[in-house]
Structure formats: structure tokens, C-alpha cells
Amino acid sequence: MKPIKVTVWNEFRHEKINEKVKKIYPDVMHAVIANSLNKAEGIKAVTATLDQPRHGLTDKVLENTDVLIWWGHMAHNEVADEVVEKVKTKVLEGMGLIVLHSGHFSKIFRSLLGTNCSLRWREDGQKERLWNIEPAHPITEGIGEYIELPHTEMYGERFDIPTPDKLIFISWFAGGEVFRSGCTWQRGHGKIFYFRPGHETFPIFHDPQIIKVITNAVRWAKPTIMKKDSCPNSPALEKI
Amino acid sequence: MKPIKVTVWNEFRHEKINEKVKKIYPDVMHAVIANSLNKAEGIKAVTATLDQPRHGLTDKVLENTDVLIWWGHMAHNEVADEVVEKVKTKVLEGMGLIVLHSGHFSKIFRSLLGTNCSLRWREDGQKERLWNIEPAHPITEGIGEYIELPHTEMYGERFDIPTPDKLIFISWFAGGEVFRSGCTWQRGHGKIFYFRPGHETFPIFHDPQIIKVITNAVRWAKPTIMKKDSCPNSPALEKI
Amino acid sequence: MKPIKVTVWNEFRHEKINEKVKKIYPDVMHAVIANSLNKAEGIKAVTATLDQPRHGLTDKVLENTDVLIWWGHMAHNEVADEVVEKVKTKVLEGMGLIVLHSGHFSKIFRSLLGTNCSLRWREDGQKERLWNIEPAHPITEGIGEYIELPHTEMYGERFDIPTPDKLIFISWFAGGEVFRSGCTWQRGHGKIFYFRPGHETFPIFHDPQIIKVITNAVRWAKPTIMKKDSCPNSPALEKI
Amino acid sequence: MKPIKVTVWNEFRHEKINEKVKKIYPDVMHAVIANSLNKAEGIKAVTATLDQPRHGLTDKVLENTDVLIWWGHMAHNEVADEVVEKVKTKVLEGMGLIVLHSGHFSKIFRSLLGTNCSLRWREDGQKERLWNIEPAHPITEGIGEYIELPHTEMYGERFDIPTPDKLIFISWFAGGEVFRSGCTWQRGHGKIFYFRPGHETFPIFHDPQIIKVITNAVRWAKPTIMKKDSCPNSPALEKI
Numbered sequence: 001m002k003p004i005k006v007t008v009w010n011e012f013r014h015e016k017i018n019e020k021v022k023k024i025y026p027d028v029m030h031a032v033i034a035n036s037l038n039k040a041e042g043i044k045a046v047t048a049t050l051d052q053p054r055h056g057l058t059d060k061v062l063e064n065t066d067v068l069i070w071w072g073h074m075a076h077n078e079v080a081d082e083v084v085e086k087v088k089t090k091v092l093e094g095m096g097l098i099v100l101h102s103g104h105f106s107k108i109f110r111s112l113l114g115t116n117c118s119l120r121w122r123e124d125g126q127k128e129r130l131w132n133i134e135p136a137h138p139i140t141e142g143i144g145e146y147i148e149l150p151h152t153e154m155y156g157e158r159f160d161i162p163t164p165d166k167l168i169f170i171s172w173f174a175g176g177e178v179f180r181s182g183c184t185w186q187r188g189h190g191k192i193f194y195f196r197p198g199h200e201t202f203p204i205f206h207d208p209q210i211i212k213v214i215t216n217a218v219r220w221a222k223p224t225i226m227k228k229d230s231c232p233n234s235p236a237l238e239k240i
Numbered sequence: 241m242k243p244i245k246v247t248v249w250n251e252f253r254h255e256k257i258n259e260k261v262k263k264i265y266p267d268v269m270h271a272v273i274a275n276s277l278n279k280a281e282g283i284k285a286v287t288a289t290l291d292q293p294r295h296g297l298t299d300k301v302l303e304n305t306d307v308l309i310w311w312g313h314m315a316h317n318e319v320a321d322e323v324v325e326k327v328k329t330k331v332l333e334g335m336g337l338i339v340l341h342s343g344h345f346s347k348i349f350r351s352l353l354g355t356n357c358s359l360r361w362r363e364d365g366q367k368e369r370l371w372n373i374e375p376a377h378p379i380t381e382g383i384g385e386y387i388e389l390p391h392t393e394m395y396g397e398r399f400d401i402p403t404p405d406k407l408i409f410i411s412w413f414a415g416g417e418v419f420r421s422g423c424t425w426q427r428g429h430g431k432i433f434y435f436r437p438g439h440e441t442f443p444i445f446h447d448p449q450i451i452k453v454i455t456n457a458v459r460w461a462k463p464t465i466m467k468k469d470s471c472p473n474s475p476a477l478e479k480i
Numbered sequence: 481m482k483p484i485k486v487t488v489w490n491e492f493r494h495e496k497i498n499e500k501v502k503k504i505y506p507d508v509m510h511a512v513i514a515n516s517l518n519k520a521e522g523i524k525a526v527t528a529t530l531d532q533p534r535h536g537l538t539d540k541v542l543e544n545t546d547v548l549i550w551w552g553h554m555a556h557n558e559v560a561d562e563v564v565e566k567v568k569t570k571v572l573e574g575m576g577l578i579v580l581h582s583g584h585f586s587k588i589f590r591s592l593l594g595t596n597c598s599l600r601w602r603e604d605g606q607k608e609r610l611w612n613i614e615p616a617h618p619i620t621e622g623i624g625e626y627i628e629l630p631h632t633e634m635y636g637e638r639f640d641i642p643t644p645d646k647l648i649f650i651s652w653f654a655g656g657e658v659f660r661s662g663c664t665w666q667r668g669h670g671k672i673f674y675f676r677p678g679h680e681t682f683p684i685f686h687d688p689q690i691i692k693v694i695t696n697a698v699r700w701a702k703p704t705i706m707k708k709d710s711c712p713n714s715p716a717l718e719k720i
Numbered sequence: 721m722k723p724i725k726v727t728v729w730n731e732f733r734h735e736k737i738n739e740k741v742k743k744i745y746p747d748v749m750h751a752v753i754a755n756s757l758n759k760a761e762g763i764k765a766v767t768a769t770l771d772q773p774r775h776g777l778t779d780k781v782l783e784n785t786d787v788l789i790w791w792g793h794m795a796h797n798e799v800a801d802e803v804v805e806k807v808k809t810k811v812l813e814g815m816g817l818i819v820l821h822s823g824h825f826s827k828i829f830r831s832l833l834g835t836n837c838s839l840r841w842r843e844d845g846q847k848e849r850l851w852n853i854e855p856a857h858p859i860t861e862g863i864g865e866y867i868e869l870p871h872t873e874m875y876g877e878r879f880d881i882p883t884p885d886k887l888i889f890i891s892w893f894a895g896g897e898v899f900r901s902g903c904t905w906q907r908g909h910g911k912i913f914y915f916r917p918g919h920e921t922f923p924i925f926h927d928p929q930i931i932k933v934i935t936n937a938v939r940w941a942k943p944t945i946m947k948k949d950s951c952p953n954s955p956a957l958e959k960i
Binding site for chain 4: 568572585591592593594595596598599600601602604606634636640642643645654655656657665666667668709710711712713714715716717718720
Binding site: 478 | 574609615616617618621645654666669670703704705707717718
């Protein structure tokens with residue numbers, strides 16, 4: 001069986017300018033995720049970042065991507081509309097898309113969902129507990145009743161998203177909030193998974209359970225078909 | 241009770257250049273729809289068209305619109321992105337949106353749904369039968385088991401849309417196709433209804449049952465709240 | 481406009497045997513709810529209880545019920561299957577059903593949803609905060625960002641229900657759990673709303689916000705049609 | 721990888737009493753389906769029928785079933801409630817269930833969906849065309865834009881089912897009707913697929929495309945977990 005080809009896209013700005021982030025992710029965040037995925041059977045992950053030509057997402061790279069993982073935060077607006085349009089087309093054709101944490105405000109996520117994707121937030125480093133609402137879903141394979149993150153940023157409802165096809169995780173926060181933390185949608189022939197955890201100043205992507213969820217999501221989001229859009233003038237099938 | 245304020249938007253190009261369309265809609269299509277709505281209790285409809293300044297959709301007009309009806313076909317690309325963005329913001333804040341027929345390819349519809357909204361089609365003037373799948377839905381109030389249109393354009397599956405919140409009508413076509421002809425979605429706080437019938441060269445909007453469905457949809461799509469988007473930094477509700 | 485006819489059904493056992501419950505609901509729980517509803521415009525509520533003949537749900541009572549509210553806890557098994565079947569038939573024909581709190585384990589709720597409807601629970605009298613996920617839904621009209629209940633029983637996920645049509649409230653609990661506290665489904669032509677709050681040893685149904693939600697839900701669940709089931713042998717509509 | 725264990729359940733009455741059915745299925749319908757499945761890689765199918773002790777669905781058989789296929793028609797009422805209850809429990813725990821054709825009126829299907837599952841019908845032997853609405857779904861792998869059945873019984877809308885999680889096929893009938901012919905739901909941890917084709921007096925289960933869909937559905941419906949129901953009294957996770 002051919003490996004699933006993953007491209008881990010990272011804005012890669014915080015790591016350059018923030019000492020705290022550098023300490024948590026000395027190997028940079030996208031590399032940490034890609035390295036973890038490369039340890040999983042049947043997955044081959046590479047990386048791409050904002051400051052590369054075409055943000056590292058050339059036609060050739062997209063052709064060689066089954067599942068795209070997206071992390072962005074401070075520079076959503078610097079992503080070129082033309083690249084967003086290409087990525088969107090590929091998702092609608094069947095490519096999987098996994099959007100992490102602050103990627104909720106990325107152009108690609110908002111453009112596929114059609115809503116603002118806004119939420120309430122607080123950078124307080126308190127506890128989050130993600131309840132596993134769908135223990136039979138492939139994305140929660142090997143995950144218990146909940147995942148605990150001792151220190152994280154808070155995201156709270158109302159999260160402005162269309163009703164998910166499946167709600168997989170609901171988060172509890174020490175400060176009193178809740179959040180739909182793991183959600184799936186299909187758009188065109190592509191599968192989309194949003195996963196909340198992943199703030200740059202907490203070592204979330206070093207957590208084996210978080211990596212397990214992302215690995216599961218890669219397997220789940222793998223394309224079943226790739227199919228170009230068309231709007232055919234179609235001859236009658238019956239005599240009329 | 242205050243009337244529901246409806247703006248019927250029409251591209252209004254076919255009527256200017258096509259003699260056949262002029263004959264079917266001597267009073268122009270948007271006026272036919274608006275006049276029908278104005279006969280219904282509690283609805284006050286006005287019109288707007290592409291060639292007006294800002295396509296007739298100024299801030300003031302949008303402020304005074306509870307439900308926007310959209311018909312477009314040959315000039316989707318002439319609708320300014322800035323106007324689309326304003327309309328989208330209003331829908332997400334709570335304004336209702338009813339998209340008719342070839343409006344499936346409008347910028348506003350595609351931008352709210354996130355998909356291509358493509359389909360198969362054939363301009364053959366044959367029979368369509370719309371089956372009423374949800375007789376308890378407010379949009380089908382007063383409609384029987386099905387609606388028959390003796391002569392219409394065909395739209396067939398696969399219709400590239402996200403799974404509707406509710407599938408209201410499924411069409412049967414004499415040439416052998418089926419189509420999800422009446423679909424609802426919520427985006428933000430706004431309600432969206434797509435309704436397939438309405439080709440410019442057939443007198444669809446003179447059909448009392450089609451008008452009944454659109455009138456019902458206006459009542460259903462009326463905003464319950466209007467709420468501006470925000471992404472607040474939110475203090476903890478519990479001691480932490 | 482004719483009033484909406486509501487029947488508030490209560491098992492009415494705790495109130496007879498538990499002094500604490502008697503103190504909180506000296507006027508009995510079903511009467512408290514019915515009295516509150518009767519103060520709302522356009523609603524006319526009566527009550528029915530388990531120990532009445534046919535549990536108070538005769539054909540005549542069901543004929544005169546637009547929306548049935550259900551509270552049960554310790555005696556779910558004493559509800560006769562024949563009565564459950566009649567109520568189910570009426571819901572599928574269009575009658576609204578509002579299931580409160582421990583009613584999650586009632587025969588009628590489980591039989592309409594098809595799942596076990598189990599959950600985790602703890603009677604600890606701690607704080608619950610119900611987040612309003614759908615501020616544009618008629619059921620949350622007049623409700624703010626959340627409802628706080630200072631002392632309540634805990635219900636936690638995983639709640640074994642089919643994916644709701646709309647998830648309206650998500651609860652946060654002081655002990656660390658979350659719960660889908662307000663959910664809607666359509667079954668047949670009937671609307672169903674499950675609302676979590678309402679434990680017998682806490683004065684939940686004296687809370688004006690809880691009563692507001694139930695009142696809104698009554699208006700939302702009102703039948704649009706009542707339609708008997710049939711499985712007709714149906715002649716062809718086209719020449720074949 | 722262990723094979724998927726399938727039990728094909730058939731009422732097996734028509735084949736005993738109807739000469740026409742005997743001619744079409746000399747090897748009996750359940751054996752035809754099971755034999756076809758046994759030719760597929762990684763599937764091991766056995767059969768069970770109504771007139772066996774416990775309808776062939778003993779605890780041991782259910783223990784050894786990953787996916788249950790159900791065909792019934794004239795004897796739904798002879799299926800013992802106790803057996804239905806056992807099958808339902810297993811589905812909620814994770815076992816897959818594929819319901820064929822007239823199985824729409826089986827106790828197990830109605831009990832899992834909660835609705836009447838009624839529809840309109842006509843035994844006229846005319847053409848059906850099943851449109852493939854979800855070409856990216858595993859159930860339609862290898863299936864083109866539609867499947868044609870030259871002679872079949874008609875099933876038409878309104879089909880009284882809860883809104884499917886995914887609508888996979890919509891049928892067109894020569895007589896003028898449409899039908900939601902392929903639908904999925906999740907109940908508990910189990911996956912359910914309803915597939916319309918399969919009348920006993922037409923050789924539907926000899927059609928390679930129909931067998932392909934059923935084979936795909938078996939792979940899709942395979943359990944990811946098996947999990948017994950519980951309703952635990954659950955200690956607090958946070959200090960309160």
C-alpha cells in the first residue's frame with residue numbers, strides 16, 4: 001500500500017521572533033509534527049511554510065499531497081488569495097485538510113466553511129479536558145474518555161461554524177467555558193477536520209495523545225477519490 | 241407585527257436582450273416576484289438589480305432587508321466582490337437568503353456554502369416533478385405531495401453542495417435525472433434556502449405553487465436576531 | 481390565534497415520598513411547570529401523571545395535546561408499553577415532545593431516538609453553566625450567552641444519542657464534565673427537544689430562565705401539520 | 721488482517737412458496753448474497769434464517785458477527801421481540817447493520833430509527849436509476865454516476881426516516897417517483913446502511929453493481945470498537 005502523503009504547513013513566524021516559542025519548539029513546530037507523523041506506519045510527511053515561494057504550496061507540492069495540515073496565527077492575511085484558491089480547489093476535489101488551533105481564522109478554513117469562525121479566547125495557561133464524544137470514530141481510535149492538557153489557551157463558544165457533520169471532542173476549561181474542539185465536515189469530495197489544541201507557547205504538539213489524534217485524522221482524511229469539478233450539459237437518458 | 245422586509249435582487253439582463261424572456265416576463269422577473277410577495281400578508285417587498293449603483297444593494301438597502309432573494313445567471317462575475325462581502329456579513333449576522341435556480345452559481349451562494357455548487361443541466365423544456373419530502377416544514381405549508389412543472393430546464397445530480405440541514409424537495413425529471421431542489425442551511429445566524437425552479441424562458445414565477453413556496457420561505461428565513469461578529473478576549477468566569 | 485395546548489406529564493412519585501422534594505415543590509413539579517406556562521401568552525397547559533388511569537394520557541387527552549412535556553425518573557418501567565406506543569404514534573404524526581432531565585431514560589424518548597440514552601452522572605449539587613450555542617434559534621430567544629445553575633445534579637458525556645439536528649446548549653460542570661444539554665431532533669412530523677436541567681431535589685423549575693427556555697420550546701415544537709402514517713400502493717404518474 | 725465476519729439474515733419464506741422466486745433464486749437469496757460476499761477479499765459470510773431456532777441469531781452467532789445483513793418482507797411480525805432486542809443491543813455496541821429493500825419495515829430497522837419507515841410502492845417491474853450522490857463515500861467505491869435496474873419494484877417518497885447522516889443514492893423511477901435509496905446513520909457505536917434494491921421477484925442480487933455496493937457497505941460498516949452500554953455514577957475530576 002502506498003504511503004499517505006502529508007504536507008504540514010506552518011506560518012513559521014512565532015518561532016522566529018519569540019524566545020519562548022523557540023524554547024518549546026527548537027526544531028520548529030511543523031518539523032515536530034512532520035517527524036511524529038513520519039514515525040507512524042504508512043505516512044510520509046513533508047513541510048511547507050509561509051515565507052517559501054508560493055508559501056511552499058506549488059502545484060507540484062499540492063499534486064503530491066493527500067492530506068494538508070494547516071497551522072497559522074499572526075499572518076493569515078499574508079497568505080495569497082491565489083494560493084488559497086488552489087488549495088480550496090484541491091480540497092473540493094478530494095484532498096484531506098486538517099486545521100489546527102488558531103488556523104480557525106485562516107483564509108482556507110473560513111473560505112471552505114463560509115462562516116466567520118470566530119470564538120472567545122483567553123491566554124491563561126489553565127487546564128483543558130477534551131471529552132471524546134465519538135469513541136467509535138476513526139479519529140478517536142486509541143483515545144480514552146478524555147484528553148487532559150494541563151496548560152493551554154482557552155477557546156470558548158460560540159464558535160461560529162456550520163453544524164459539524166460529526167462533533168468528536170467537546171472541551172471543558174477550568175475558567176468555565178466549553179468548546180467544540182474536534183469537528184468534521186465534508187466539502188466537495190474532501191474531508192476536513194478541525195482540532196483545537198496547539199498553542200505556540202505550550203508544548204501541545206509534544207503530547208503523544210494529541211499526535212495520536214492528528215495521526216488518526218490523517219488516515220481518516222485520506223482521499224478516496226480525486227475528481228475535478230465540472231458542470232456538464234448532459235443529454236437525456238430517457239426518450240422524451 | 242412589523243412586515244417582513246424583502247429585497248428581490250435580479251441580474252436583469254436576459255429581460256433586456258431576449259425577446260422570449262420579455263414575452264414571459266413583460267413586467268420583468270424581479271417585479272413579478274416582488275408583486276406576488278406584496279400580495280401576501282405581512283410582507284413588504286422591493287427590488288434591486290445589477291446595473292444600479294452598488295447593484296442596488298447599498299448599506300441602507302441592506303439595513304432595511306430582512307430577507308434577500310437572489311436571481312442571477314449570465315453575469316455572476318460582474319457582481320462586485322465588495323458587495324458580495326457585505327451581503328455575506330449580513331447573512332452571517334442573521335439576514336435570510338433565498339437563492340433561486342441559476343443563482344446556484346452566484347458568488348454569494350458559493351461563498352456561503354464553500355463548494356463549487358456545480359450540477360448537470362439540459363435546456364429541454366420537459367417535465368419536472370418536485371417531491372415534497374418534508375410536509376411538516378414551514379416552507380411546504382399548503383403544498384401537496386408534489387409540484388409539477390410541465391416545461392422546465394433540467395438540473396441533475398451530483399449537485400456539489402454541503403449536506404443540507406434539511407432536504408425539502410427532490411425533483412424527478414422526464415429525461416431520467418433527480419435533483420435536490422429545495423435545501424436549507426444555516427450559516428452564522430442567517431437562514432439560507434435554495435430553490436431550483438425558475439428558468440428565464442419558462443413562466444415558472446407565474447406558477448402559484450412556486451410563489452407559495454417562496455412566500456413560505458420568506459416567512460421561514462426571517463431573522464430571529466441580528467448579531468455582529470466578534471472574537472472577544474474573555475475573562476475567566478471561575479476562579480483559577 | 482388558538483392557544484397551544486400543552487400537557488405536562490410527571491411521574492409524580494418523588495413528591496409523594498421525599499420530604500426534600502415536597503419542600504422544593506409544595507405545589508408539585510408538574511403544576512409548577514404548567515402554572516408557569518399558563519402565564520405565557522397563547523399557551524394553555526394541563527397536567528397528567530403516572531398513577532392516573534392510562535397515566536392520564538387517554539386518547540382524548542392526546543387528541544387535545546399539541547406539545548407534551550415529559551418528566552420521569554424512578555418509575556420509567558411502570559409506564560405501559562401501550563401508552564408509549566400511542567404517544568409515539570402522535571409524535572410521528574406531528575405532536576411536539578419536550579423531554580426534561582431524567583426523562584432521558586424514559587421509554588418514549590429511547591423509543592423515538594433508538595439509542596440507550598445513557599450518560600455519566602453525579603448528585604453533587606455543584607455548579608452548571610449552560611452555554612447558548614445557537615443564539616438565533618427560537619428556543620434561545622431572550623436567553624443570553626449562558627445560563628448558570630448554582631446547584632444541580634451533574635450529567636456528563638458520552639450521552640448516547642443520535643447526532644442532534646441542532647445542538648442548542650452545551651453544559652459546563654464544576655466537577656470537570658461537559659454535556660449536550662439542549663438538543664433537537666425531528667422524528668416523523670414531530671419535533672423533539674431534550675433539555676437537561678430539572679433535578680427533583682433542586683429548585684430548577686423555579687428558575688425564570690429555565691421556564692423561558694421551556695416556554696420557547698413549546699412554541700417551537702407546536703405542530704405544523706398532523707398527518708397519519710400510511711404506506712400506499714401508488715399508481716404510476718407517468719405512462720410506462 | 722482478520723476477515724470481516726458477516727451474517728446474512730433472510731426471512732426465507734418467499735423462496736419456499738413462490739415458484740417465480742424459486743426460479744430467480746434457486747440457491748436461495750441469502751446464499752446468493754453470502755456466496756458473492758465470500759468471493760470478496762477479507763470477508764467471511766454465513767447465513768441465518770427466520771425458521772431456525774432463535775431465527776439463527778443465537779448469542780454465539782451474534783458474538784461472531786461484525787456486520788449483519790437483513791432481508792425480510794412477509795413475516796416481520798414473526799421475528800421475536802427478544803431477538804430484536806439482542807440485535808439492537810449489538811448494533812448500539814458497534815456491530816454494523818445493512819438493511820435491504822423490504823427490510824425497511826423490519827422491527828430492527830424501525831426500532832433503531834424510531835420512525836414508521838413507511839413509503840409509497842408499486843410492483844410494476846419498471847426501470848429504476850440510482851444516482852450516486854456521494855462519489856467519495858466508501859460505499860460507492862467503483863460505482864459510476866448511476867446504477868440502472870431495468871425491472872424493479874417502485875419505492876417512492878415520502879420515506880418516513882430521520883434525516884440520514886449521509887444520503888448516498890437517490891432513485892429515479894420511470895413511473896414518476898424519487899426515493900432516498902441509500903442512506904447511512906450511526907446509532908450508538910454501530911453503523912447502519914439502508915439500501916433499497918432487492919425485490920424477491922427480480923434478479924437484483926445477481927447484479928454485480930448491487931453486490932459491489934453491498935460489499936463496500938460491509939467494509940464501511942465494520943465495527944471500529946465494541947463497547948457495552950453503561951450509565952456510571954462518576955466521581956468529580958476537579959476539586960469542588
